[in-house]
Amino acid sequence: MLEQTINQEIKSAMLAKNEARLRGLRAIKAALLLAKTEKGVSAAITEDDEIKVLQKLAKQRKESADIYKTNDRQDLYQVEIEELEVIEEFLPKQLGREELVAFIKDIIAKTGASSVKDMGKVMGTANKELAGKADGKTISEVVKELLS
The missing domain is CATH 1.10.10.410 (Arc Repressor Mutant, subunit A)
Structure with a gap:
C-alpha cells in the first residue's frame, strides 16, 4: 500500500536530512490522509484513488511552478519542482x-x-x-x- 511506502520513505528522508524529499513525501501523506477522511472512517482508499490524489498533487505543483517561473520567483519555482519530482516517483510511468x-x-x-x-x-x-x-x-x- 502506498501509505506504508510513504511512511518508510519519510523515515529515510529524515535520516538523510533531505528536506526537499521530505516536503514532497509529507505533502503526499497529507493528501492521502485527507482522501481517507473524505471517504469516511471505515472506508479504505483504492489504488485508483491513490493515483488520482497523486495526479492532483502533481498538477498543482506544475501549475504553481509555471506561475512562479512567469513571475521570476526562482526560489519558489525550485521548491515546486523538487516536490513534483518526488510525487512523480510514485505515479505510474507516463506514456510517451x-x-x-x-x-x-x-x-x-x-x-x-x-x-x-x-x-x-x-x-x-x-x-x-x-x-x-x-x-x-x-x-x-x-x-x-x-x-x-
Missing part, C-alpha cells in the same frame, strides 16, 4: 507522445469519431482508459490534433 497518439488513434477508430464535434466521445473513453498513464491536458491536445 508516440504511444499516446497511437492509443488515441485506436480510440478514435473504435468510437467512429470523424470531427472535432465528436471530441466528447473520444475524451470520455480516453480518460477512462488512460487514467494515470497520461494527463488530461495532453490527452485533449492530441485528440484535438487528430480530429482536426
